[in-house]
Amino acid sequence: MKFFSVKSVEETFQLIQEMVTPIQETMTLPLFEALHFVLAEDIIVRENVPNFRRSSVDGYAVRAKDTFGSSETMPGFLTVTGEVKMGQEPPKEVGSGEAMYVPTGGMLPAGSDAMVMIEHCEDISGLLNVYRQTAPGENVISIGEDMQAGTVLLTKGTKLRSQEIGALASQGILEVRVWKKPVIGYLSSGDEIIPMESKDLLIGEVRDINAATIGSLVKQWGLGFIYGGIVKDSREELERRTKEMLEKTDCLILSGGSSVGTKDYSVEVIESLGEPGVYVHGVSIKPGKPTILAQAKDKPVIGLPGHPASAMIIFHLFGKAVVDKLQGLSETRTKLTFAKVTKNIPSAPGRTDYIRVRLFEENHEWYAEPILGKSGLISTLVKSEGMIEISYESEGVHKGEQVPVTLFL
Structure with missing residues (x-):
């Protein structure tokens, strides 16, 4: 077996984009059931939003030129001619030297082209004292300024969050066509792995931690998850179980068995699942070098390292x-924040390092404290809230350096 034709992190991401093909099955869902699904088509704006000129402040609709030169020391004077009610059309238009009260979101009357904020004027028995001049279009939302009919509202490949659901609702769109969500299958392998519910451990046994960690991440991302259990170190058994799991899932994850050893059949078994087979076996990364990525026909297969921290980071x-x-998905959104590192972290050039960190705030600044430890230590995961990347070109980061932190959300 050829072992570790190591790829860089950048090469690995590029290969994923080249090799993995989106699920082609679509479904039409009611709007309230479409949250966290991915759009399978572009959505075009059906109608202008707003479909009338709307005030963005509480104040008075005016002709802007009537306010020119107004100031605290020399206010302008306008006659208040009425009030616009929410959800109703203005009672009449605004003429020269006139003003009309309009609440936030209300319709501007004809003849007006600007709003004077209520803080900048004073209504004294129908005579409006204006203490600041305004410009045409100021504090006014024009027709179609938010959404313009005929333009693209949401593009194919957009993941629907609550804000996208609201935008669709504003157009009266009650159902959308989305891609089917993938179902992720998971198998643990190794003679030392025992079920999570096991009461007593024998010397050398380890509960199936990775199944819980990876399964929780899959569900956190809003996807389906099937736990296939534990496979002992037998090539025949591993091959049988992986083929069974691949039949009923869209992506298969194997944990353990990706390093060199006499009982390691993972790569050979994965290769047997279908073409084109393994395209990454080893990444120049710490932790997680013995990572396997493969494509069995149209289904991805991921071989994760057995150590919990390595498996989670990979x-x-x-x-x-x-x-x-x-x-x-048209793009991947990474949850990032920025923080100052609390200590020097050395790194070996030629390898990308990912360091778990704890975040804390002090004197209105955020700091990232490295949680150092071996990749098999579960406690480093519990203590960490994110990770920082040290690129393969770098020899490390210095104390006090501002770095991006990928959050574990």
Whole structure:
């Protein structure tokens, strides 16, 4: 077996984009059921929003030129001729030297072209004292300024969040066509792995931690998850179980068995699942070097390292990229923040390092404290809230340096 034709992190992400193909099955869902699904078509704006000129402030609709030169020391004077009620048309138009009260969101009367904020004027028994001049279009939302009929509202490949659902509702769109969500299958392998519910451990046994961690991440991303259980170190058994799981899922994840060893059949078994087979076996990264990525016909297969921290970081990086592409997402949104590192972190050039960190705030600044430890330590995951990347070109980061932090959300 050829082991570790190591790829860089950038090469790995590029290969994922080239090799993974989105699920082609679509479905039409009612709007309230479409949250976190990915659009399978462009959505075109049907009608202008707003479809009338609307005030963005509480104040008075005026002709802007009537306010020119107004100031605190020399106010302008306008006659108040009425009031616009919410949801109703103005009672009449605004003429020269006139003003009409309009609440936020109300319709501007004909003849007016600007709004004077209520803070900048004073109504004294129908005589409006204006203490600041305004410009044409000021504090006014024009017809179609928010959404213009005929333009693209949402593009194919957009993941529907609550704000996109609201935008669709504003157009009276009650159902949308979306890509089917992928179902992710998971198998653990290794003679030492035992079920999570096991009461007593024998020497050398380990509960199936990765199934819980990876399964929770999949569900957190809003996808289906099937836990296939534990496979002992038997090539025949692993091959049988992986083929069974691949039949009923859209993506298969294997944990453990990706490093060199006499009982390691993972690559050979994955290759047997279908063409084109393994395209990444080893990434120049720490932790997580023995990572496997493959494509069995139209289904991705991911081989994760057995150590919990390695498995979680690799799945956050490459697993997320795979399932995002599988869903047809046009782009992947990474949850980032920025913080100052609390200590020097050395790194070896030629390898990308990912360091778990704890975030805390002090004197109105955010800091990232490295949680250092071996990749098999579960406690480093519990203590960490994100990770920082040290690129393969770098020899490390210095204390006090501002760095981007990928959040574990």
